[in-house]
Amino acid sequence: MTEITSTGRDLSTQGWTEAYSRSVMDTFGPPQRILVRGEGPYVWDAEGTRYLDLLAGIAVNALGHAHPTLTAAVSAQLGTLGHVSNFFGTPTQITLAERLLQLAEAPAGSRVFFTSSGTEANEAAFKMTRRTGRTRVLALEGGFHGRSLGALALTHKPAYREPFEPLPGGVEHLPFGDTEALEAAFAPDAVAEHGEVAALVVEPIQGEAGVRELPAGYLALARRLTQDAGSLLVLDEVQTGMGRTGSWFAFQQPEIGGGIVPDVVTLAKGLGGGFPVGAVLAFGERAATLLGRGQHGTTFGGNPVAAAAALATIGVIERDRLLAHTRTVGKVLRRAVVAAGNPLVKDVRGRGLLLAVELTRPVAAQVAAAALDAGFIVNAVAPDAVRLAPPLVLTIDQALDAARFFAGVSVETTAPEKDD
Structure with a gap:
């Protein structure tokens, strides 16, 4: 039976769906x-x-819905300090940065930039590649890195890209998992024609392409090639990070990463257990200092509530x-x-x-x-x-x-x- 409130709101599925179609942009289709x-x-x-x-x-x-520890942490933080600008630091923000670097086993000099989503994290990483002084960026066919113009330039799917072209330039998409194509992109003739590589951006497992894992040895080769060329290796772990594959980060699994240390890792999705939060982990002094004061920013990134949610999520994953x-x-x-x-x-x-x-x-x-x-x-x-x-x-x-x-x-x- 359809329930109608005193304000005339139809609480049935049909009523909500009709209200959705009238008030929400049609970018996802009907719910x-x-x-x-x-x-x-x-x-x-x-x-x-x-x-x-x-x-x-x-x-x-990551913790399911209405997890009591996550709910309590968010409520407690909102009752203490909800939001401040990034003119100020907060204990939760600083502690979360320290915890992420610890979980990633990041070397000395590493630092974190906080965002509110995976797209924003990849956008920040893209801007970091520009600060190398080079503009040529490699990504993989089948990759998905977000919907903002910068992140979309890294994303391969033509249906997503074509309505918004021209996108930021300099991105080349290589065949997925093809080691010969990867080596060729760093070869002297490719460098002579296209320029030095600023960065290679890859997902250890491509989620949106159908959960496709890079072949064994690919990331180890990518690390060697980027290191020899002075290029950044950027791992998009927005979907695979924070325990999703059974380790904190997918690249930490020997069969995937082979013991590599990347230059940049991007995170979001499961990081906050449902609360919007993302992060860019920059490994080592070089990557950590690519973005200087005033060169990038965010209003909500690393806010106390988001950081509290992430810390609670990490805590439950460890505790349980x-x-x-x-x-x-x-x-x-x-x-x-x-x-x-x-x-x-x-x-x-x-x-x-x-x-x-x-x-x-x-x-x-x-x-x-x-x-x-x-x-x-x-x-x-x-x-x-x-x-x-x-x-x-x-x-x-x-x-x-x-x-x-x-x-x-x-x-x-x-x-x-x-x-x-």
């Missing part, structure tokens, strides 16, 4: 559901239906041993989905709790819709891949619930693929 509350890895819609949230706001809600938990639950989920033997499922790729269920047919959108109807929130990240990025607090039993859905889903239960 799939109207969500009204959450607890742990679950959310409820306006009709009272419960969903297991296997997307976590796209790898954001969620890095090991993420590795364990991720393995259980992967194995259970594959072991079910559904002919629609080809494989599961990814690390920790950043996974993609590979499909044998390009019906990811239909599978995601079927999942929603069955009470699971997933993401059709590619035509033949469904992304899973649940809260790090997901239990083994909840993971097995998700696996049972993938065991039973079939193309017969979904609408046929439509031609564009």
Whole structure:
């Protein structure tokens, strides 16, 4: 039954959806559901239906919804000091910077710049590349680094780029994971034609491209080439950082990073457990001093509440041993989905709790819709891949619930693929 408030507000899904279409810009399309509350890895819609949230706001809600420690930390900080300009420092801001450098095992002289989002973090990193005195920047096909003009220049997808061209120049996109192309970009003939490389910007695992991991040895080669050329190695860990893959940063896993030390790492998403906060970690004195006084800024970056949220998130991950938990639950989920033997499922790729269920047919959108109807929130990240990025607090039993859905889903239960 439709509930109408005394002010005439229709609280049904239809009422909220109609209000959304009248008041919110049409940049995302109509909402799939109207969500009204959450607890742990679950959310409820306006009709009272419960969903297991296997997307976590796209790898954001690391601790799930309404986590008591995070809620208490944000409330306490708001009750003490909510916001000050960056003319002033605060204990939470300073402590968070120290903690991030510690977790990243950053060398002496390293520093942090705080932002409010991953796009802003990558925008700051892009500006850092300009301060090298060079303008040639390398990025990878399939990469996604944000929607501002600078971050969009690094992003490869033509559909995102073309409506806003011309974008800031100097960016070249190399084939994903192609070591020969990477070496060729640093070769003398390429330098003679295009100039010295200012930076190489890569994601250790490309989330928006379908959870694609760089091949073993790629980052080690990238580190050697950039070091020899005096170029920056910038790792976009906006989606992979803060425990998402089972370590604080994906590059810390030997199979991915091979023990490298990057020059710059960008963070956001899971850093604040749901509260908007991002960061740029500059490793070593050279990278840390590229941006000088007055050359960059932000109003909300590193504000006390955001920093308190991030510190609380880090604290819970440590206290509850969620890095090991993420590795364990991720393995259980992967194995259970594959072991079910559904002919629609080809494989599961990814690390920790950043996974993609590979499909044998390009019906990811239909599978995601079927999942929603069955009470699971997933993401059709590619035509033949469904992304899973649940809260790090997901239990083994909840993971097995998700696996049972993938065991039973079939193309017969979904609408046929439509031609564009």
